[in-house]
Every structure is written in C-alpha cells, then in structure tokens.
Amino acid sequence: MSETPDAAGALPVVPLPDVPTLIDSQEGTWGNTSPDVSGFGGLARRYDMPGLVTPPLEGWFAVVDQAISAKVPDVILARFVDRGELTLRVRPDLLPDLARVLRDDPYLRFEVCGSVSGVHYPAQAGSELHVVYHLLSITHNRRLRLEVAVPETNPHVPSVTPTWPMANWHERETYDMFGIIFDGHPGLSRILMPDDWVGWPQRKDYPLGGINVQFKGASTPSADNRRSYAR
Amino acid sequence: MTDMHMENLGNPDEFVAGGADWEDIVTAARQRADDTIVVNMGPQHPSTHGVLRLVLELDGETVIGARPAIGFLHSGIEKTTEFRSWTQACVLLTRTSYVAGMHNEAVYSLAVDKLLGITAEMPARANALRVLMMEVNRIASHLTAVGACGLELGATSVQEVCLRERERVLEFTEAVTGLRMNNAYIRPGGVAVDLPVNGVDLIRELVKQLRKNLPEVGQFTLENPIFKARLQGVGYMDLTQCMSLGMSGPVLRATGYPWDLRKTQPYCDYETYDFDVCTADTCDSYGRWVIRLNEMEESVKIIEQCAVKLEATAGQPYRIEDARLAATSDLSVAADGQGNSLAHVKHIMGDSMEGLIHHFKRNTQGFTVPPGQVYQTIESPSGELGCHVVSDGGARPYRVHMRDPGFNALQAVPMVCEGGMLSDAVVALGSLDTVMGGVDR
Numbered sequence: 001m002s003e004t005p006d007a008a009g010a011l012p013v014v015p016l017p018d019v020p021t022l023i024d025s026q027e028g029t030w031g032n033t034s035p036d037v038s039g040f041g042g043l044a045r046r047y048d049m050p051g052l053v054t055p056p057l058e059g060w061f062a063v064v065d066q067a068i069s070a071k072v073p074d075v076i077l078a079r080f081v082d083r084g085e086l087t088l089r090v091r092p093d094l095l096p097d098l099a100r101v102l103r104d105d106p107y108l109r110f111e112v113c114g115s116v117s118g119v120h121y122p123a124q125a126g127s128e129l130h131v132v133y134h135l136l137s138i139t140h141n142r143r144l145r146l147e148v149a150v151p152e153t154n155p156h157v158p159s160v161t162p163t164w165p166m167a168n169w170h171e172r173e174t175y176d177m178f179g180i181i182f183d184g185h186p187g188l189s190r191i192l193m194p195d196d197w198v199g200w201p202q203r204k205d206y207p208l209g210g211i212n213v214q215f216k217g218a219s220t221p222s223a224d225n226r227r228s229y230a231r
Numbered sequence: 232m233t234d235m236h237m238e239n240l241g242n243p244d245e246f247v248a249g250g251a252d253w254e255d256i257v258t259a260a261r262q263r264a265d266d267t268i269v270v271n272m273g274p275q276h277p278s279t280h281g282v283l284r285l286v287l288e289l290d291g292e293t294v295i296g297a298r299p300a301i302g303f304l305h306s307g308i309e310k311t312t313e314f315r316s317w318t319q320a321c322v323l324l325t326r327t328s329y330v331a332g333m334h335n336e337a338v339y340s341l342a343v344d345k346l347l348g349i350t351a352e353m354p355a356r357a358n359a360l361r362v363l364m365m366e367v368n369r370i371a372s373h374l375t376a377v378g379a380c381g382l383e384l385g386a387t388s389v390q391e392v393c394l395r396e397r398e399r400v401l402e403f404t405e406a407v408t409g410l411r412m413n414n415a416y417i418r419p420g421g422v423a424v425d426l427p428v429n430g431v432d433l434i435r436e437l438v439k440q441l442r443k444n445l446p447e448v449g450q451f452t453l454e455n456p457i458f459k460a461r462l463q464g465v466g467y468m469d470l471t472q473c474m475s476l477g478m479s480g481p482v483l484r485a486t487g488y489p490w491d492l493r494k495t496q497p498y499c500d501y502e503t504y505d506f507d508v509c510t511a512d513t514c515d516s517y518g519r520w521v522i523r524l525n526e527m528e529e530s531v532k533i534i535e536q537c538a539v540k541l542e543a544t545a546g547q548p549y550r551i552e553d554a555r556l557a558a559t560s561d562l563s564v565a566a567d568g569q570g571n572s573l574a575h576v577k578h579i580m581g582d583s584m585e586g587l588i589h590h591f592k593r594n595t596q597g598f599t600v601p602p603g604q605v606y607q608t609i610e611s612p613s614g615e616l617g618c619h620v621v622s623d624g625g626a627r628p629y630r631v632h633m634r635d636p637g638f639n640a641l642q643a644v645p646m647v648c649e650g651g652m653l654s655d656a657v658v659a660l661g662s663l664d665t666v667m668g669g670v671d672r
Contacts, residue, residue: 023602024623047602047624082603083345112477114608115617115634134606134617134634138474141495145606166477169642170634192302192671201310202630208307208314223314 019078019089020124020149021048051082060142061086067107072098087145092157095148096184099163102135102144110135110144113160116170118178120203128152129180133160133167150180159185177202266290272656274303280379280660281667285644287653294656297648299641304671312631316597317343318558320628322415327633328669329412330375333368333404334611335633335669336417337361341498342607342620343419346600349551356544357421357551358500363434363537364407364416365499365609366530370441371400372612372664373523373530377448380520380661384461392447396440403437406430421550424562426541434538441531449524462517466647466659469514476643480614480636481526482663485511485518492610504533516662523664526612556598559590597626613637613664633672637665 025046057065061081068076068088075094080087090098102110115134122128127149135144148157159182161168171182172191179200182188190197199206210222220226267290274284282303288296308327312320324339325332340361344350374397381389401411406427408416416423427433452458468478470486483490491508493501509525511518550557560575579587602624608617614636621630640663647659 023621023629024625050601050603083348083605085605087604111474114477114615114639115606115619115632117619117632117634119604119621119630132604132619132632134619136615138490143496143606143608145604164477165475166639166642169638173638190302192305194302201307206310208310210314223311 019052020127021052022123023047023049023121024123049080049082051080051087053079053081055079057081057086060140063107064142064144067105068098068101071101071105085143085145087147089147089149092148092150095146095160096158096163098146099160103163108137109139110137110142112136112138113164113167113170116160116167116174118174118180118202120178122204124149126151129155129178131157131174131180155180156183157181158183159188161185176200179203267295274300280665281670283641283660283665283667283670285656285660287648287656289653292653294648294651294653297645297656299644301638301641301667301670304667306672308672309631309633312628314627316626317419317600317628318597320631321418322413324631324633325413325415326668327672328611328613328616328635328637328666330666330668331368331372331612331616332412332414333364333417334372334609334616336415337365337499338607338609338611338616338618338633339620339631340417340419341609342605342618343600345605345607346603346620346622347419347556348601349420349553349556352551353421353499354544354548354550354552355500356425356541356547356549359537359540359544360422360426360549361417361499362501362504363534363541364404364414364422366533366537367400367404367437369530369612370445370527371397371404373527374400376612376661376664377520377523380516380658381448381452383657383661384458386451386458389448389451392444392451396444399437399440403433406433418550418558420553420556421548423558425549427563431538431542431545434534434541438531438535438538441527445524445527445531453521453524459517461655461658462515462520462662463513464515464517465651465655466516466519466662467514468643468647472643472646476646477639478614478643479639480610480612480664481509481519481522482614482640482643484509484522486514487512492608492615496608498607498609504536506530506533516658519662519664554589555593559586559593599624599626600628608634611636613666614640633669635669635672637663637667638670641665641670 027044028041055065056062057079065079072094075090075098076088077091078089102108112135113133114136117132119130119132120128121130129150129152131148133146135146150157157180159171161171162184168186169191171185172188174180175182175188176190176192177200189195193201208224210224212222213220267288270287270289272285272287274282284300286298286300287294308323312323315323321336321339325336327335344353374393378390378393404414405411407430408414408423468482470488473483473486479490487510489508489510494508506529509522509529511521560572562572565571579590600622602622604619604621606617606619608615616636617634619632620628623629643663644660648656651659
C-alpha cells in the first residue's frame with residue numbers, strides 16, 4: 001500500500017477489496033481512549049491482511065488454484081500470497097465439497113488437516129469470526145491455508161471431520177474458544193473449558209481478567225488494562 | 232459426589248463419609264445385563280502423564296471403551312500472549328509442552344522471524360545455537376518419554392538411568408541458558424545469550440557422557456523378553472490409521488514412513504547437518520520405543536556437528552544485528568543464573584543519553600511486527616509442532632495458536648486402547664508421548 005502524497009498533498013485513495021481484509025484500525029497516537037496530549041490525535045491508520053492477489057498465481061500455487069477451481073467452481077473468494085504462504089479465503093457453504101476434493105484429487109492430495117483454529121477480527125463487520133485450516137500434503141510436500149469467515153450473529157461452518165477425522169478435537173477447541181458452531185460435527189462440545197462455562201474466551205471482547213499489581217502507595221493496572229504502546 | 236454425608240460420631244476427630252445415592256448406584260449396576268464397569272483413570276493418575284482423565288469402560292480387564300477428557304491444565308496461554316510483547320510471549324509459550332520447551336520457543340520464534348522477514352538474514356551462529364538447544368532438548372524429552380514408559384511397566388531402573396542422564400542434559404542447559412527448563416532462550420531474532428566461554432568444551436563433555444551412558448537404556452530393555460512382551464503389538468497403529476488421524480513424529484515413523492520435518496521441510500539450516508531419520512516397521516509401542524532410543528543417538532551426532540559450527544563461528548553475532556529488533560545488551564549468565572552486562576549498564580547510565588532512551592523504549596514497548604499471518608512447523612520430539620501467528624502490525628501478537636502434537640495424538644487413544652488390556656492402555660498412552668501442558672495450553 002503506497003502512502004506517498006500526491007502533488008496536492010492528499011494521500012491516494014486505496015480501493016477497498018471485495019473481501020474484507022481489515023485486521024485493525026487505529027486513531028490517535030496510542031490507539032485507545034486515554035487522553036492523547038501528543039498532538040497527533042488526528043492520526044488514522046488501518047492495518048490490512050497483506051498479499052491479496054488475482055490469478056494467475058505462480059508455481060504450484062497455480063496448480064492448486066486451478067485444480068480447485070475446476071472441481072469446485074466459485075468456492076474461492078480471494079487468494080493471498082504472503083511470506084511464501086498461500087491462503088485461500090473460501091465460501092463456508094461449499095467447504096465439505098472442497099475438503100473432499102482437496103484430500104482426494106491427485107493434483108492436490110492434502111491428506112492432513114493439521115490444525116483448525118479461529119481468529120476473531122471484530123473490525124470486520126459481518127465476517128468477524130474466521131476459521132483457519134492448515135493443510136499438509138505429504139504426497140507433494142506442500143502446505144495450504146484455508147480461511148472461512150462467518151458473522152458473529154450466525155457463526156455456522158460445516159464440519160470437515162467427515163473428511164479429516166483428525167479435525168475432530170481441533171474443531172471442538174475452536175468451538176470452545178470462539179463459539180463457532182461446526183454443523184455436522186459428531187460431538188461438538190467444550191473440550192478445554194468446563195462444560196458449563198459461559199462465554200467464548202478467545203474472542204477479543206472477552207476480558208483477560210487480570211488484577212491490578214499493588215505497590216506500596218500505588219498500583220499498576222493489570223496487563224489487559226495498561227496503555228498499549230501498540231504501534 | 233453430590234450430597235456427601237459428613238456425620239460426626241461424637242468424637243470431634245472422627246467422621247464417616249458416604250455418598251447419598253451410593254445405594255442407588257450399586258443397585259443400578261447390579262441390574263445391568265452386562266458386566267462392564269466404567270473406571271475413571273486420572274485426572275491425577277501417575278500413568279496419565281499429567282492431569283489427563285481417561286474414562287475407561289472395562290469388561291473384566293479388557294478395555295472396551297476409552298474416552299480421554301482434557302482441559303485440566305488449561306491456563307489460557309494463547310490468550311495471555313495477546314497482552315504481552317512479542318518477546319514476552321516466548322516466556323509464556325515455552326511453558327506449553329514444558330518437557331520440550333525449547334521447541335515451543337523455536338517454533339514461535341521462527342514464525343515471528345518469518346513475519347519480520349528476517350529468516351534469511353539469521354546469522355549462522357544463531358541457527359547453530361538454536362539447533363544445539365533443540366537437539367539437547369530432544370534428548371531430554373525422549374529420556375522423559377522413555378523413562379516414564381519404563382516406570383509404568385514397573386521397570387524402575389530404566390527411569391533411574393533416564394532421570395540421571397536427563398539431569399546431566401539439564402545441567403548443560405542451565406549452563407548455557409541460566410535455567411533448567413522454561414528457558415525463554417530461543418527468541419524472535421536469534422537467541423537470548425551467546426554460548427558461555429567454555430561452551431564448546433561443555434558440549435564435548437556432554438557428548439562424551441551421552442555416548443557412554445545412553446546405550447545403557449537399550450541394554451536393559453531391547454532384548455528383555457518381559458519388556459518385549461509388554462510393548463510388542465501394543466498400541467498398534469498402521470500407516471492408514473496414522474494418516475486418518477494426522478499422526479506425526481515417532482508414531483508415524485514406527486509405520487516405516489520416514490517423514491521428519493527436519494529433512495522434508497528444513498528450518499534453522501537442518502539441511503546442512505548429517506543425520507538419519509529413524510524408522511521402524513512394527514507400528515507398535517516397541518517400534519516407537521526403538522525410534523526414540525535411536526533418535527537420541529542421532530541427536531548426539533547433530534550436537535557434535537553443532538560444536539564444530541560453533542567453534543568456527545566464535546565471536547560472530549548470535550542474533551539479528553538490527554538495533555530495532557535485538558535486545559539492547561549482550562547479556563551473559565552470571566553466577567546467580569541471571570543475565571548481566573556491566574558494560575551495558577555503564578554505557579546507558581554514564582555515557583549515552585540516546586542509549587538510555589533506546590534501552591527504555593526497547594524494553595518497555597518491544598518492537599512491532601508488520602501485519603500478516605504465518606504458520607510455522609517444526610519436528611518436535613513428539614511430532615509436528617505448529618504455530619499460527621497473526622500480527623496486526625502492533626507490538627503484541629494479535630493471535631498465537633500452538634498446534635501441539637500431543638493434542639492431536641490424544642484423539643488416537645480409543646484406537647490404540649480399545650480391545651486391549653487395561654495394563655496395555657498405560658503402555659499405549661505412554662507411547663504417544665503426550666504432555667498435558669501442551670495439550671491443554
């Protein structure tokens with residue numbers, strides 16, 4: 001993203017992509033509500049997930065991209081190539097078909113779904129909760145990341161456990177920590193937290209729950225309440 | 232355990248405890264047609280490798296159902312990292328799978344290095360030190376797995392030998408990092424401190440000791456008929472089963488498949504080391520045991536090569552030479568085990584105001600990492616250890632997820648235990664080498 005001002009001194013307007021990529025935005029110097037006396041209170045910055053690309057991709061990324069598009073058309077919403085890794089943002093409703101193709105197609109052969117986890121992006125209105133799948137192809141020695149985004153108000157994603165049995169506990173943990181419901185999972189229940197726990201601990205709006213640190217005659221706020229020297 | 236009766240029988244020191252619905256439970260059990268009983272093993276059983284609860288359904292001594300229940304050691308480590316600096320996260324993450332702590336630090340540090348885009352610029356000495364400590368840690372972890380498995384069979388001398396050797400390994404770790412465990416030694420951008428002045432001598436001494444003593448474990452066990460009867464054919468998982476459950480590490484290699492990330496997807500210059508991938512073809516606990524013993528020998532080989540590399544790179548940087556990323560001072564481990572640098576204190580307190588400002592900013596705010604996400608994997612002692620890190624461009628991780636091999640492997644407990652004897656369930660579980668700290672995080 002270029003931030004070079006043009007002749008008039010205005011920053012160029014960067015067109016927003018169709019797929020939301022915003023991780024976080026920040027206003028002011030400190031990025032929180034504490035009084036900003038630095039004189040930079042008007043600063044506004046946004047931080048996006050980098051690497052959004054349009055096909056054709058390069059190398060084996062193209063093989064994977066084309067093989068998927070041929071078998072499950074329209075499933076890929078966006079492609080990210082960043083730091084040597086390929087991320088495919090895909091449609092949740094077609095995920096079971098895609099999973100089966102990824103595992104069984106001879107050009108793909110992603111036999112192992114090593115990890116399923118979640119990330120909470122409250123800044124992405126309408127697609128706050130992301131499920132991230134890290135796939136490994138032992139046949140081709142490749143790694144691929146799938147990402148599915150669903151809204152907080154309706155956090156339903158089809159389970160991939162029928163295709164990859166190893167995803168069973170990983171999906172339970174993602175449900176436990178983020179409240180994402182995996183439809184078709186054989187036994188979706190909390191796994192790390194107690195069964196009767198209320199709330200989704202890894203969401204950004206769930207407090208860390210620290211206590212203030214006491215000193216003689218003073219106290220320091222807990223880790224989650226300190227001023228963030230964020231950037 | 233509801234409505235526990237606590238009756239005081241007059242004597243203030245005597246109580247009788249009994250479950251209020253105990254009679255109902257006994258009656259219900261009597262009325263069942265089958266003779267199965269459900270037994271809770273753990274969460275505090277010595278054979279469950281930490282606080283794992285195994286719900287076992289037994290027909291006599293045969294396990295007909297096994298369901299692991301986890302979460303007793305969950306401490307929100309991933310959540311807590313989101314409120315700490317990139318460097319401080321190391322201190323937390325090393326405590327996940329604490330027996331192989333060095334690998335947790337390594338996988339996280341490699342992920343952050345990748346986010347920072349400094350992987351290619353990492354000095355050779357930093358990589359050699361990382362490999363050295365990872366392999367030393369691999370031996371410590373395998374000794375724990377092997378020794379605990381021996382102890383669970385009643386072979387206490389195996390555990391004694393393993394603990395003795397592990398202690399030597401941890402003494403070496405303490406000499407280099409200042410701590411036996413939970414080291415926070417491998418950090419984004421390199422390692423915390425350089426090798427001590429006599430470091431190469433210490434490595435050579437360690438190698439000599441391990442060469443002499445490690446074979447002792449195998450001499451006790453490998454041809455011991457009782458030991459073989461307890462391990463062979465127990466906890467069977469062939470390649471199809473392993474692939475369906477995403478197994479990795481010694482469990483996968485015991486099927487004969489030579490999948491080792493140090494060879495297939497090298498990191499930290501592993502491609503420049505000469506070592507073999509150990510496999511077995513028995514698909515059982517015995518094969519995994521043999522692989523762990525052999526892998527320790529291979530690790531000794533790698534440690535020897537590290538000594539050569541560290542001798543050749545003496546005096547070269549042991550971390551990235553970017554003042555924005557590197558820690559402010561060159562610490563050395565002092566007699567009290569703490570890092571110390573008198574020269575640095577003199578510099579910031581007496582010589583340079585700018586140095587003091589930089590020291591203050593770097594140590595309170597840390598550094599920022601450009602936005603993005605990466606997934607890094609390494610070959611930890613128990614299999615593929617993954618780390619998914621997301622940065623929002625800030626001075627703290629936005630999200631860190633540890634993909635622990637033990638978490639994945641515990642899903643195989645029903646597969647390796649059901650149909651076997653209760654005493655074999657203990658062996659099968661031990662052969663998966665799960666550490667509950669990593670499973671629950």
